[in-house]
Amino acid sequence: MRIEVRNISFSYNPGQPDEAKILDGISFAVESGTFTGIIGHTGSGKTTLVQQLNGLLKPSSGTILAGDADITSGKVPMADIRRKIGLVFQYPEYQLFEETVAEDIAFGPRNTGMPEEEIEARTREAMKLVGLEYEQFAGRSPFELSGGQKRRAAIAGVLAMKPEVLIMDEPAAGLDPGAHTAILEMIENIRKETGCSIILVSHNMDDIGRYCDQVLVLDHGRLVLSGTPDEVFGRAGELASYGLGLPSGRALIRRMQALGAAIPEEGILTEEQAADAIEAWWKEKR
Amino acid sequence: MIRDITLGQYYDADSVIHRLDPRVKIVAAFVYLVMIFFVRDFIGYLFVGAVLAAVIIASGVPLRFIARGMRPIMFILLFTFLINIFMYRGAVLVRLGPLSITDNGLKQAVFIALRLVLLIFGTSLLTYTTKPMALTDGIESLLRPLRRIGVPAHEIAMMMSIALRFIPTLLEETDKIMKAQQARGADFESGNLFQRAKSLIPLLIPLFVNAFRIAMDLAMAMEARCYRGGEGRTRLHPMKYRRSDAAAYVLLILFAVLVIVQSRGLLPIPMLWEV
Numbered sequence: 001m002r003i004e005v006r007n008i009s010f011s012y013n014p015g016q017p018d019e020a021k022i023l024d025g026i027s028f029a030v031e032s033g034t035f036t037g038i039i040g041h042t043g044s045g046k047t048t049l050v051q052q053l054n055g056l057l058k059p060s061s062g063t064i065l066a067g068d069a070d071i072t073s074g075k076v077p078m079a080d081i082r083r084k085i086g087l088v089f090q091y092p093e094y095q096l097f098e099e100t101v102a103e104d105i106a107f108g109p110r111n112t113g114m115p116e117e118e119i120e121a122r123t124r125e126a127m128k129l130v131g132l133e134y135e136q137f138a139g140r141s142p143f144e145l146s147g148g149q150k151r152r153a154a155i156a157g158v159l160a161m162k163p164e165v166l167i168m169d170e171p172a173a174g175l176d177p178g179a180h181t182a183i184l185e186m187i188e189n190i191r192k193e194t195g196c197s198i199i200l201v202s203h204n205m206d207d208i209g210r211y212c213d214q215v216l217v218l219d220h221g222r223l224v225l226s227g228t229p230d231e232v233f234g235r236a237g238e239l240a241s242y243g244l245g246l247p248s249g250r251a252l253i254r255r256m257q258a259l260g261a262a263i264p265e266e267g268i269l270t271e272e273q274a275a276d277a278i279e280a281w282w283k284e285k286r
Numbered sequence: 287m288i289r290d291i292t293l294g295q296y297y298d299a300d301s302v303i304h305r306l307d308p309r310v311k312i313v314a315a316f317v318y319l320v321m322i323f324f325v326r327d328f329i330g331y332l333f334v335g336a337v338l339a340a341v342i343i344a345s346g347v348p349l350r351f352i353a354r355g356m357r358p359i360m361f362i363l364l365f366t367f368l369i370n371i372f373m374y375r376g377a378v379l380v381r382l383g384p385l386s387i388t389d390n391g392l393k394q395a396v397f398i399a400l401r402l403v404l405l406i407f408g409t410s411l412l413t414y415t416t417k418p419m420a421l422t423d424g425i426e427s428l429l430r431p432l433r434r435i436g437v438p439a440h441e442i443a444m445m446m447s448i449a450l451r452f453i454p455t456l457l458e459e460t461d462k463i464m465k466a467q468q469a470r471g472a473d474f475e476s477g478n479l480f481q482r483a484k485s486l487i488p489l490l491i492p493l494f495v496n497a498f499r500i501a502m503d504l505a506m507a508m509e510a511r512c513y514r515g516g517e518g519r520t521r522l523h524p525m526k527y528r529r530s531d532a533a534a535y536v537l538l539i540l541f542a543v544l545v546i547v548q549s550r551g552l553l554p555i556p557m558l559w560e561v
Contacts, residue, residue: 094462
């Protein structure tokens with residue numbers, strides 16, 4: 001499902017003297033099945049923006065189209081929108097509450113009132129997608145899992161709704177490097193398996209560079225840059241002024257350029273690509 | 287929704303009342319509370335009400351703000367009023383089927399309602415004009431003499447300030463969990479009372495779990511900074527009585543004496559609708 005955001009603004013206490021503008025005239029589109037990254041400094045409005053996309057917050061002005069439906073019109077049932085557009089909050093493991101992992105994952109589907117067999121099928125499927133063995137984990141209490149497992153269980157709770165768009169707000173925050181990579185790989189895998197589009201809010205430029213088709217840069221509630229990762233990360237100076245850096249591979253190449261190495265930086269987003277470029281450059285130089 | 291409650295909030299202003307020592311205000315609120323129960327007729331209430339009005343004006347807290355604080359307890363007020371109005375024998379004024387309103391009932395109902403309103407207006411003024419931290423400092427200081435008989439004054443005050451400090455944190459947490467469960471299709475707004483209560487489970491359980499987690503973290507952080515209770519601790523803002531505080535105490539004593547004398551019928555004015 002395609003999402004199109006047209007010129008939305010959002011403020012707390014609009015029209016009052018203490019009006020706080022959080023989002024200011026943002027427009028973009030997320031094509032079906034793509035991977036979009038949203039980056040920005042703390043307080044730039046990323047979390048507020050993604051909450052608009054599934055109707056948890058309503059924009060003060062502007063429209064949001066999900067498929068053909070205008071979700072800001074008030075005519076589309078919110079339950080439908082939230083089923084189609086899944087949102088995984090930061091630290092989603094803090095929202096687990098049921099007695100067993102399977103029951104917690106089934107919470108979403110059960111709210112939509114589908115038959116019991118369908119709920120169980122979806123629970124199994126969601127657990128498979130996040131890499132939790134059904135036989136091993138379904139009957140356990142979510143509170144006795146490890147941090148990484150809890151997060152997987154919480155993500156499965158959203159996946160069980162079979163969203164067409166999956167929004168993830170800092171899905172890897174607070175995880176160790178191993179679990180971090182595993183979660184990101186899992187997300188990319190979910191996209192490939194289910195064909196849903198992913199919107200990833202992240203502070204990690206390496207993740208953005210590695211997975212995204214499109215990058216949106218927010219600064220003080222405004223969309224200041226957007227494009228492919230290569231385009232966005234090609235404007236290092238501008239990014240730095242928003243307090244943002246580069247993927248480590250790209251940063252390394254730029255550092256080498258500054259030291260006199262003639263390596264083109266275009267197209268380099270991951271460490272592997274950087275290593276290949278350096279190798280090619282080294283061979284040629286010799 | 288939760289943010290609309292003004293009862294117990296602090297209203298930032300710079301007034302005579304705001305500047306008073308927190309201990310004076312706590313003692314005054316306590317004395318005021320007791321005095322309200324001494325009052326036996328409407329002349330007494332007139333006097334207490336006039337004093338309260340004077341203090342409210344001096345405090346600079348808008349009446350609108352204080353009245354808004356009444357909203358959450360409007361129901362209790364109405365309930366007690368209705369219970370009282372039907373429960374007393376006397377000359378019947380209005381008859382409604384099996385129920386009847388009597389002159390005594392009406393008097394009693396108005397009397398109790400007034401008492402509640404005065405109670406809440408007066409005591410809420412304490413929190414409107416005193417910062418929470420000053421309040422806990424004041425309580426600690428007032429409880430200190432009781433330490434000899436084993437009252438943990440510092441610990442009580444610390445617990446209170448921690449509780450106050452975490453109100454906004456827990457509100458934020460509630461908001462976050464609510465949104466997360468709504469994203470999974472939870473519905474907190476519709477259904478009958480029973481369904482609504484049940485729909486709170488996905489909110490309350492994570493909230494409790496998180497509250498314990500936050501408490502655990504805080505305890506650890508306090509221990510890591512060598513917190514060991516009140517023994518030998520000094521204050522950033524030591525409390526000191528000033529001349530205005532002494533004047534406030536004198537006025538308070540005067541107020542209490544007048545209320546007691548009047549309520550015992552020792553003043554040369556007749557009682558009005560005594561209850």
